[in-house]
Amino acid sequence: MNRRSPRVAQTGPSLPLDFEAFLTQWHQPFLRLALQSLTSTAAAEQAVLHAAALIYCHWDRLLAETSPALAALDILDDVLAGRPRNRTVSPLQAALDDLESRSPIQARCVRLRHLANLSYENVAxxxxxxxxxxKAHTWAGLRHLSTQLELHQTGTTL
Structure with a gap:
């Protein structure tokens, strides 16, 4: 009688526990950020997996950073920059892109707080x-976005 073991065979090396914990904590925020600009859920999931592989490759270096999460976000941003974006840019995406060019810190605060759904404490x-x-950068970024979206609705440009 040939019975299969109920255990799933492990196909690769186990990951460091700190990396697993990090990925568990950041998977959903990373996915929400990727969904904001990519063409599909599948593309966003693929981008997050690619970023996770790169983060793992540089894990020791990231742990030496003041903020490993910030370094990981930079990796995710690099991965997202190399992916095809939505063909039709929404007014919100256009406003976020404009904010990114004017004040990257405000844009990052807004994205982390309102798109990745992090608390202000986690953003900080x-x-x-x-x-x-x-809080101040998020507030200023939201104010800029609001102005840009109002201008878009009225057809006015700065």
Whole structure:
């Protein structure tokens, strides 16, 4: 009688526990950020997996950083920059792109707080800034986005 073991065979080396914990914590925020600009859920999932592989390759270096999460976000941003984006740019995406070019810190605070759904405390610790600065940059970024979206609705440009 040939019975299969109920255990699943492990196909590769086990990952360091700190990396597994990091990936568990950041998978959903990374996926939400990727979904914002990529063409499909499958493309976003693929981008996050690619970023995770790169993060793993540089894990020891990232752990030496002041904010490993910020370094990992930079890797995700690089991966996303190399992927095809939505063909039709929404007014929100256009406003976020404009904010990114004018104030990258405000754009990153807005993306982390409202797209990745992180708390202000997590935004501050991820970006290695004070809590008050995270709130102020997010507020200023949202104000810029609001202005841009209002201008878009009226057909006005700056």
């Amino acid at each position: 610790s991820t970006l290695n800034i004070e809590l008050g600065a995270a």
